Amino acid sequence: MKEVIVSKFGGSSMADYEAMTRSAKIAINQNSNIVVVSAVYGVTNLLVELSKKSCDSEWNDIEPLLKEVRNKHERILEKLPSQNELKEKVNKHLEELNTLVKGIFLLKECSARTYDSLLSFGERLSSLIFAEVVKENTEKDTQFFDVRKVLITSDDFNKATPQIDIISKKCDQHLYDAKYGNVLFITQGFIGNSIEGHTTTLGRGGSDYSASLIAEGIGADILQIWTDVAGIATTDPRIVKEAKLIDEITYSEAAELATFGAKILHPTTLSPALRSNIKVFVGSSYEPEAKGTWIKTKVENAPLVRAMAKRTSQTLLTLSTPKMLDAHGFLFDIFKVFNDFKISVDSITTSEISVAVTIDNDVTHNKKFIDELSKLGKVKIENDLSLVSIIGNEINHTPNLARRIFSRLDNINVRMICLGASKHNFCFLVNEKQSDDAIRFLHKEFIS
Ligand code: ADP
Ligand code: ASP
Ligand code: MG
Numbered sequence: 001m002k003e004v005i006v007s008k009f010g011g012s013s014m015a016d017y018e019a020m021t022r023s024a025k026i027a028i029n030q031n032s033n034i035v036v037v038s039a040v041y042g043v044t045n046l047l048v049e050l051s052k053k054s055c056d057s058e059w060n061d062i063e064p065l066l067k068e069v070r071n072k073h074e075r076i077l078e079k080l081p082s083q084n085e086l087k088e089k090v091n092k093h094l095e096e097l098n099t100l101v102k103g104i105f106l107l108k109e110c111s112a113r114t115y116d117s118l119l120s121f122g123e124r125l126s127s128l129i130f131a132e133v134v135k136e137n138t139e140k141d142t143q144f145f146d147v148r149k150v151l152i153t154s155d156d157f158n159k160a161t162p163q164i165d166i167i168s169k170k171c172d173q174h175l176y177d178a179k180y181g182n183v184l185f186i187t188q189g190f191i192g193n194s195i196e197g198h199t200t201t202l203g204r205g206g207s208d209y210s211a212s213l214i215a216e217g218i219g220a221d222i223l224q225i226w227t228d229v230a231g232i233a234t235t236d237p238r239i240v241k242e243a244k245l246i247d248e249i250t251y252s253e254a255a256e257l258a259t260f261g262a263k264i265l266h267p268t269t270l271s272p273a274l275r276s277n278i279k280v281f282v283g284s285s286y287e288p289e290a291k292g293t294w295i296k297t298k299v300e301n302a303p304l305v306r307a308m309a310k311r312t313s314q315t316l317l318t319l320s321t322p323k324m325l326d327a328h329g330f331l332f333d334i335f336k337v338f339n340d341f342k343i344s345v346d347s348i349t350t351s352e353i354s355v356a357v358t359i360d361n362d363v364t365h366n367k368k369f370i371d372e373l374s375k376l377g378k379v380k381i382e383n384d385l386s387l388v389s390i391i392g393n394e395i396n397h398t399p400n401l402a403r404r405i406f407s408r409l410d411n412i413n414v415r416m417i418c419l420g421a422s423k424h425n426f427c428f429l430v431n432e433k434q435s436d437d438a439i440r441f442l443h444k445e446f447i448s
Helices: 017-029 043-056 059-079 084-107 112-137 164-174 176-180 207-218 251-259 270-275 330-340 361-365 367-374 401-407 432-446
Strands: 005-009 034-037 142-144 184-188 191-194 199-201 222-227 248-250 279-284 293-296 305-320 347-350 354-360 378-392 414-419 425-431
Touching (some): 005 207, 017 112, 043 084, 084 112, 164 207, 184 207, 207 270, 251 378, 270 279, 330 354, 330 367, 347 414, 354 361, 361 367, 378 432, 401 432, 425 432
Parallel strands (some): 005 034, 034 184, 142 184, 222 279, 248 293
Antiparallel strands (some): 191 199, 279 293, 305 354, 305 378, 378 425, 414 425
């Protein structure tokens, strides 16, 4: 029986008519069952800007942004042979978007729920147009599908949690033909629906995660992530030009890379794939014939250092109090506050009377959270840091590794170090401005 394939195409693969045509041909040649797409390149950023400007700017500053969103889609539509019905649908979406923005502008308020509705237009528009581009390139039965029928989430707007059991049932109900009926479905990444029926999103870059959830939901064999680089490299090629492509990598290594900031994969992409034993391929829609990277359970070699990544916009939050001396339950009290405010911690170190954790920068604007923590001790906050990680194997059992790392970081002040929790990861915190240099030095030492 043919392998069941879910293919995801990111924003750069949806950038214009040519990129969409290239992506459509890949999906057709690969005999994909379901295609999940991101918004047209740059559109989500424009929508984010619209959400901000609508609350604090003049209409004159907002209109050009709306126009830019319209132009990006109309430029693609112009190249599609006469598509009156599609043009009408796209226009209807754009009108609806205008009305929503006008509403935000008048109220000067954009709640988390409204923000998700606003951002959803990116994927809803791109998928609508892309479905037609695919139809133009194949005789095969192709259907546009609204993912909100299956991708049910919590109502934590802006970063909703998928409801796996419901998704699985809904996929059985609605996506049967994609798996068994030889119909190619085109749908949206990034967006979902709360149980109450409100549009949600999975967080920026979340289309990878959507594709993995749908692959799990329909019981796919393969998840393909098509992007603008020919696979996972030893580090972001934008930082180190000579970064090398990796042919195969384990789920654990790839998941560490994603969690610790490698933008190539959304951090939670691999959970559904790993859970459901789905092979993952990462390749370039610009060079579909290139080898790409396979993410698997077992790979042939397990180097000490596979790759490096950075997670930007980190805050180091230190909580100090003498009450910690010889006390028990103190960490419980601290992390209860994090839990109550649904704030996720990336790395932790502790000393006799203090605990230091790294969190995403934006959390520190949450005054109630800081006030609550301050009841337990003195809170100190340092912003604009980056967490640099080295990802590999047996990292916590290899003599000399720390010496090799730090001998390369002579002039870089390291604010915190985390080693020991994972055999796949060694990470440390540096000033954001020095993080690219740190990666370049380490790449030279371990890979180049
Ligand atoms: P898409 O729009 O297809 O989702 P993204 O921009 O989210 O694409 O992710 C692709 C980008 O990820 C690449 O252009 C590259 O700059 C960046 N990247 C970061 N780390 C890596 C890595 N280790 N290997 C390859 N690309 C990486
Ligand atoms: N369009 C969304 C974003 O830019 C989701 C994605 O592309 O994965 O974040
Ligand atoms: Mg992405």
